[in-house]
Amino acid sequence: MALSGLKQIAGDFASLFFPTVCAACNGPLVRGEVAICTLCLMECPRTFDEHDPVDNPAARAFWGRVQLQGAASLFVFTKGGKVQELIHNLKYNGRTDAGIAAGKLFGNEIKDLTPFNTIDAVIPVPLHRDKLAKRRYNQAACFGEGLASAMKIPQYEHGILRLSATETQTKKNRNERWENVEDVFTLNKKINLKGKHILLVDDVITTGATIEACAIPILELEGTKVSVISLASARD
Numbered sequence: 469m470a471l472s473g474l475k476q477i478a479g480d481f482a483s484l485f486f487p488t489v490c491a492a493c494n495g496p497l498v499r500g501e502v503a504i505c506t507l508c509l510m511e512c513p514r515t516f517d518e519h520d521p522v523d524n525p526a527a528r529a530f531w532g533r534v535q536l537q538g539a540a541s542l543f544v545f546t547k548g549g550k551v552q553e554l555i556h557n558l559k560y561n562g563r564t565d566a567g568i569a570a571g572k573l574f575g576n577e578i579k580d581l582t583p584f585n586t587i588d589a590v591i592p593v594p595l596h597r598d599k600l601a602k603r604r605y606n607q608a609a610c611f612g613e614g615l616a617s618a619m620k621i622p623q624y625e626h627g628i629l630r631l632s633a634t635e636t637q638t639k640k641n642r643n644e645r646w647e648n649v650e651d652v653f654t655l656n657k658k659i660n661l662k663g664k665h666i667l668l669v670d671d672v673i674t675t676g677a678t679i680e681a682c683a684i685p686i687l688e689l690e691g692t693k694v695s696v697i698s699l700a701s702a703r704d
């Protein structure tokens with residue numbers, strides 16, 4: 469049998485296990501398309517934030533709050549649109565492949581652009597432990613995995629740990645109590661981030677408060693820098 473025939477069979481076999489519908493339109497994928505169809509890749513609205521990483525709506529969400537090197541979102545989030553469907557499928561329907569594919573796409577586009585070309589490692593915004601146990605994966609880490617792979621840098625999936633307010637309030641030190649903060653983010657002490665430029669990654673930027681809470685402990689370390697990438701963010 470010709471090699472192409474074998475490849476065909478292997479491909480058909482693989483399609484039994486890998487999703488064969490587009491995560492953005494739920495239409496069939498054709499050979500060569502991965503997770504998101506070509507039409508959706510063209511039709512999902514792009515922000516092009518990466519061309520001005522210090523002054524764009526994603527970056528502006530952090531002005532006066534936390535010092536970032538740059539911020540950018542891949543897609544514009546619109547209610548009822550393809551991007552919302554893509555994110556819904558990523559978060560709730562097991563479409564981890566769509567997060568990875570979108571991460572690879574964007575990673576290839578930003579890897580040589582300032583300031584993203586000096587990033588040392590990716591850290592995804594962590595999920596609550598109980599949410600992670602239920603969902604079995606962190607959608608931000610899927611997107612981060614694709615970014616890290618294209619940018620040829622590591623992803624520290626558990627670089628930041630998310631504690632609930634109740635956990636932190638059982639600590640003995642009263643000064644460590646946090647008021648009006650639902651979640652508290654702390655650095656994983658097993659990973660040395662000193663002097664590194666970290667890319668914080670999330671699926672959607674809304675208020676920016678979660679990413680801000682993740683960036684603060686990183687920036688308290690000597691010589692660290694932070695940039696931010698999200699799969700989507702809303703635009704006015």
Ligand SMILES: [Zn+2]
Nearest residue numbers: 490493505508
């Ligand atoms: Zn599609």
